[in-house]
Amino acid sequence: MARRTIEVDDEVFAFLQQHCEPLVDTPNDVLRRLLLREDSEEPQERAAPTTRRLPQRPGALLPLINAGVLTPGDVLRHEQPRRRMVHEATVTPRGWLKLADGRSFSTPSRALAEQTGTTINGWTYVHVPSGKSLYELRSKIEHS
Incomplete structure (x- = not known):
């Protein structure tokens, strides 16, 4: 998978910090969860039909x-x-x-x-x- 570098302003970075789990989530994890709805047990119900879904990862429990x-x-x-x-x-x-x-x-x-x-x-x-x-x-x- 190709990696890309993006720049975000302080306000966007603060938003990402508010929606992450400290010492666990990366900015990419937060964006993936918020934009692709990958933190859902029922991904097909929440994601747009054209969004490609990755398999759900196992939970911490x-x-x-x-x-x-x-x-x-x-x-x-x-x-x-x-x-x-x-x-x-x-x-x-x-x-x-x-x-x-x-x-x-x-x-x-x-x-x-x-x-x-x-x-x-x-x-x-x-x-x-x-x-x-x-x-x-x-x-x-x-x-x-």
């Missing part, structure tokens, strides 16, 4: 599914007691997180940032069936 720690359909919850808000997401078979509004995200941090409106560590989501955070579950399989 797939290793936890493969290890038997998570199951597709499991609910994840994040509570903000001071704001009296509870955010939930559902684990998909490809290891993505699906929100109640139908949007899907490949990483917990991106999903939770969309729900809370701020940059936040999504590995703090609590796996409702076990009562443990994603961070704890991930640590469990990394140290096995």
Whole structure:
């Protein structure tokens, strides 16, 4: 695949930064997600019919599914007691997180940032069936 260099002004770069997951997304990832809608579980419903689609990449939770720690359909919850808000997401078979509004995200941090409106560590989501955070579950399989 050919690589091209483009220049963007400060305002466009700030926009890209607002829509990225720090230390994960490149500007190309953000543009690809926003323009080609590649962060969706149902790409054919959101993309224009003439847009060429790449296969969906596995989500960050797939290793936890493969290890038997998570199951597709499991609910994840994040509570903000001071704001009296509870955010939930559902684990998909490809290891993505699906929100109640139908949007899907490949990483917990991106999903939770969309729900809370701020940059936040999504590995703090609590796996409702076990009562443990994603961070704890991930640590469990990394140290096995």
